[in-house]
Amino acid sequence: MAAFAAPITATKAATSVSTPVALGRPAAVPHAVPGATAPRSAGSILPAAAAALGGAALVTASASRRRQHATGAARRRGGQAASAVAMRGTPIIAGIVITGGAAGVGYAYADEFLRKGHIVCINDVNDPAPAVQALKDKHPGANIFGKQCDVSSIESVGEFCEYVKENVGVVHYWINNAGINGGRKKFSELPVEQVEAVVKVNLGGIIICTHYAMKMMEAQTGVTGHIFNTVGSGVKGGGTPGYVAYGATKRGLPQMTDSLVREIEDQGVEGYDKVETPGKVCAHTLSPGMVFTDLLLNDSTVSLRKFPFGVLAAQPEEVAEDLVPKILGVGKNGSSVEFLTIDKILTKFFERFILQKKSEYIDDDGNVIKLPGAEYADNGVRSLY
Secondary structure (H helix, E strand, O other): OOOOOOOOEOOOOEEEEEEOOOOOOOEEEEEEOOOOOOOOOHHHHOHHHHHHOOOOOOEOOOOOOOOOOOOOOOEEEOOEEEOOOEEOOEEOOOEEEEOOOOOHHHHHHHHHHHHOOOEEEEEEOOOOHHHHHHHHHHOOOOOEEEEEOOOOOHHHHHHHHHHHHHHOOOOOEEEEOOOOOOOOOOHHHOOHHHHHHHHHHHHHHHHHHHHHHHHHHHOOOOOEEEEEEEOOOOOOOOOOOOOHHHHHHHHHHHHHHHHHHHHHHOOOOOOOOOOOOOOEEEEEEEEOOOEOOHHHHOOOOHHHHHHHHHHHOEOHHHHHHHHHHHHHOOOOOOOEEEOOOHHHHHHHHHHHHHOOOOOOOEOOOOOEOOOOOOOEOOOOOEOOO
């Protein structure tokens, strides 16, 4: 469950242009749209609503995006060429890693990246083989790989990185998506082992994965790699009752990300010579907002499902469709990539409370609206495959 009062970082819009590549099928090339404008200021739409959201302010559009130059290495697996080639400074076929990619928004990210023709490798604490097969069935001929991995284990992450090097080769985008909330309960009533698990996965896991990803990307000559750390409720410092440990772990990620950016972009670490590496690394935060997954709906109540879930939450596919182009089009180091931007929040508030538009996903009694033909878990989460 992600914070919904976080400030927006405006980015240029992106489109996908099909370009023939070595695989014999088109791959999506992100291009900045000339003259694209940032979302309007929240204050110019509904000042009162902006104040109710904790006084979050819209950050103006950044200067023209710096295109990061990337070169790729072509490799063959099973007789099929899989290359990562730079074009206009952007890889037309990028290597993508997604942790926690066998379900929820992680799976939706993988689906969207594959739809655009990229090479994807997922991991999950559970066996990702069913997810990988589902993606192969949906995208015949696509390059999708998966390996079981516990992101809180140094040994497990190390083995996963070797698997990535063997099967993907060059990695351009690494998305730290894996996370757990530990259950919604009073902090002192949670088993301390559950508290430890939340900290080890959400904070320790991202730190471990980021360390391995940076070492890998720094060795990729001439390539700029991007690491995205997923934030959520508590990221801005507000209280998260019922999710004390979860909120604390999310609060630490922007600080960690900013520290990495300053090490990379400034003079490194004071007292030590700054070492130039063959490849460059950029670190960013990624906020998918409220998504109808186990993380959101487990232990949820009728009132929570009515609001804020019924107003602000989205389906995994909707989030992925919005965020993947933003990820591919990210510019400067230390960017904040968000789904639930202030203009989007205000629009949803206006539709629900002024226009009285009903939720597509939650009925008036706080129950999940189930689509015909779809399969749902007991908690109301729709199966993606």
